[in-house]
Amino acid sequence: xxxxxxxDTRLLHNEHKTDGSTGAxxxxxxxxxxxxxxxFDEFGEFDYSRSGNPTRQALEETxxxxxxxxxxxxxxxxxxxxxxxxxxxxxxxxxLVTREVYGGTFRMVTEVLNRFGIEHSFVDMTxxxxxxxxxQPNTKVIYMETPSNPTLGITDIRGVVKLARAxxxxxxxxxxxxTPALQRPLDLGVDIVLHSAxxxxxxxxxxxxxxxxxxxxxxxxxxxxxxxxxGAVLGVQDCWLILRGLKTLQVRLExxxxxxKQLAEYFNGxxxxxxxxxxxxxxxxxxxxxxSQSLGDGAVLxxxxxxxxxxxxxxxxxxxPVFAVSLGAVESILSYPAKMSHASMPKEEREKRxxxxxxxxxxxxxxxxxxxxxxxxxxxxxxxxSFTV
Ligand SMILES: *Cc1c(COP(=O)(O)O)cnc(C)c1O
Numbered sequence: 129x130x131x132x133x134x135x136d137t138r139l140l141h142n143e144h145k146t147d148g149s150t151g152a153x154x155x156x157x158x159x160x161x162x163x164x165x166x167x168f169d170e171f172g173e174f175d176y177s178r179s180g181n182p183t184r185q186a187l188e189e190t191x192x193x194x195x196x197x198x199x200x201x202x203x204x205x206x207x208x209x210x211x212x213x214x215x216x217x218x219x220x221x222x223x224l225v226t227r228e229v230y231g232g233t234f235r236m237v238t239e240v241l242n243r244f245g246i247e248h249s250f251v252d253m254t255x256x257x258x259x260x261x262x263x264q265p266n267t268k269v270i271y272m273e274t275p276s277n278p279t280l281g282i283t284d285i286r287g288v289v290k291l292a293r294a295x296x297x298x299x300x301x302x303x304x305x306x307t308p309a310l311q312r313p314l315d316l317g318v319d320i321v322l323h324s325a326x327x328x329x330x331x332x333x334x335x336x337x338x339x340x341x342x343x344x345x346x347x348x349x350x351x352x353x354x355x356x357x358x359g360a361v362l363g364v365q366d367c368w369l370i371l372r373g374l375k376t377l378q379v380r381l382e383x384x385x386x387x388x389k390q391l392a393e394y395f396n397g398x399x400x401x402x403x404x405x406x407x408x409x410x411x412x413x414x415x416x417x418x419x420s421q422s423l424g425d426g427a428v429l430x431x432x433x434x435x436x437x438x439x440x441x442x443x444x445x446x447x448x449p450v451f452a453v454s455l456g457a458v459e460s461i462l463s464y465p466a467k468m469s470h471a472s473m474p475k476e477e478r479e480k481r482x483x484x485x486x487x488x489x490x491x492x493x494x495x496x497x498x499x500x501x502x503x504x505x506x507x508x509x510x511x512x513x514s515f516t517v
Contacts, residue, residue, distance in 0.1 A: 135194070135309060136378040142193060144186045144371070155186045157368045179356050183364040187339075187371050191323070194308040194374075196315050197341035199348035201355050202367055206304065206324025207232045208360035209338030211240075213300055213320050214269075215354045219245035221268040226253040226283060228276035228481050230302060230324075231470040253283040254414060256291065263295045272318070273302040274311075275418065278430045278465045278489040279482045280405040282414025285421050289317035298347075304328070304456070309381050311422040314343045320351070327456025327491075328427070331373040331380055335366045380458060380494060384427030387500060388492040394501050395431045400512045402486065403432040427492045428455055430465075436485040438511040439464060443488075445507035448500055455491030460500060463489045 133141060144155050158181055163174040174180050184202050192200035203209040210233055217223060225237055227250040237248045251258045253272060263270075270292045274283035285301065292299045301313040304324045313321045323329060325337035342348040355361065362370075385408075392406035407418040408425030418425070433439050443451055449462040453469060463469060465483050473483070492500070 138193070139375055139377055142190060144190060155183060155368060155371050157364050158182045159364055177364075178359050178361055181361075181364055181367075183367045184362060187362070187367040190371060190374060191308075191325075191329075191339045192341050195303075195321050195341035196308075196312050197321070197343045197348075198345050199342055199352070201340040201342075201351060202325075202362040202370070203338035203340070203355070204360045204362055204366075205336045206230075206302075206322070206326055206338040207236065208358075209322050209324075209340045210300075210302070211236055212354050212358050212360060213322060213340060213351065214241060214246075215358060216298070216350060217241070217246045217268055220247075220266060222247040222249070222264050222266045223269045223271055224248070224259065224262055224264075224267050224297075225250050225271045226273050226276060226281075227251055228253075228279055228281050229271070229273055230277050230304075231465075231472045233271075233273075233302070234470075234477075235472045252281075253288065254281045256284055256287045259288055260291055263291065263297070267295065267297050269298050269300055271300045271302075273305075274421075275305050275407050275414075275426065275428070277305065277469065278405075278428075278463070278487065280305075280407055280412070280414075280428070280430060282407055282412075282418045284417050285313060285316045285318065293317070305426050305428050306422055306424075307377060307381060309378050310385075310424040310426060314341060316421060319344065319347060325370050325373075326454065328381060329373060329377065329456075330370050331376065331457060332369075333450075333454065333457040333459065333461075335369040335373075337362050337366055337370050339370075381424070381427060383494045384492045385424050387495075387497040388427045388429050388490075389425060390497045391490065391492060391500060391504070392429045392431075394504065395429075398508055398512075400433060400438065400508045401431050402434065405430040405432075405482075428489065429492070430487055430489040432484060433486040433488065433511060436466075439486055439488060441510040442507045445510045446503055448495060448503045449490065449493075455489070457491065458494050460493035460495060461491045463491075465489055 188200035298319040300320045301318045323339040395401045395404045406429035449460040
């Protein structure tokens with residue numbers, strides 16, 4: 129019914145717009161862990177909240193609809209979603225992972241899955257030839273992240289899906305940076321889309337959550353079994369916070385993306401900045417592929433200063449951005465990947481990925497763009513004096 133409305137409208141006007149029993153314009157938070165069975169012979173839809181809960185179901189149906197899937201899953205964190213999806217693999221299987229992968233996913237693959245006999249290789253997924261070259265007879269999953277974290281590398285989603293299908297592998301894609309507002313991987317043939325809903329979907333730095341959405345009903349059933357078996361489900365209060373955050377996803381992301389683009393252009397012209405990574409800059413090597421598979425450039429960018437000392441000086445001078453791990457919130461968040469998101473990655477692995485000691489990642493919030501530029505301008509003064517322009 130509601131599927132004819134545009135994405136923006138469907139964020140608000142969907143099957144969970146009002147509560148069927150009371151008309152409440154907010155999904156009820158159903159705290160029950162268990163459900164009374166009125167009939168001895170025939171049990172109701174819900175029996176125990178790990179297996180299913182009405183509030184969580186509302187969120188799961190919402191993410192499934194927004195991503196264009198048949199079924200959604202809500203987990204206690206992004207890593208819980210990602211790790212549960214990896215449980216589809218068995219001993220002896222191989223997973224091909226994008227080289228620029230989220231630090232926590234890197235750790236899961238290299239320090240946990242390996243102990244269960246699941247092999248991995250990392251490849252530069254901006255290069256399809258590299259992907260093709262590294263698919264093995266036992267490769268079961270190709271794991272993408274695009275734009276990647278934190279250097280915003282672009283993977284050709286359709287190209288990887290084609291290779292995966294030709295080789296009988298599944299594809300997973302971490303869509304945290306784009307959200308379904310800007311990129312719908314299931315429509316491009318991806319099998320499982322994963323999210324840290326802690327970021328843009330929640331949007332307010334107040335909840336940890338992970339989501340997954342799947343298009344194929346059989347695969348959905350397998351993932352459901354794993355969600356119920358592993359049990360890392362999202363609590364109902366947190367489900368409600370994500371549902372509330374989702375209502376403003378489009379407006380937040382539009383505003384933040386505009387600001388990110390302005391900041392990227394500003395950094396690009398600044399003498400103290402060595403490199404700027406943002407898919408919305410025409411100089412970005414993946415700009416045209418990104419345009420072909422997404423609806424926007426997003427709110428995250430990274431930029432590189434001379435070294436750690438320059439980073440320290442600039443961070444000390446800045447007044448507006450929160451200096452913190454995480455991204456995707458209403459307040460701008462500045463992160464230092466070398467010591468935050470990628471601290472679990474050895475230095476040489478980091479530097480291979482461009483994550484140098486001078487790299488900062490910025491997630492633009494909804495502040496006035498001119499205030500953010502003003503703030504960065506005064507902070508970059510602290511390191512500009514040592515440059516001869
Ligand atoms: C934050 C993040 C994760 C992990 O999510 P958590 O909610 O922190 O567990 C995974 N992928 C990306 C791209 C992220 O930014």
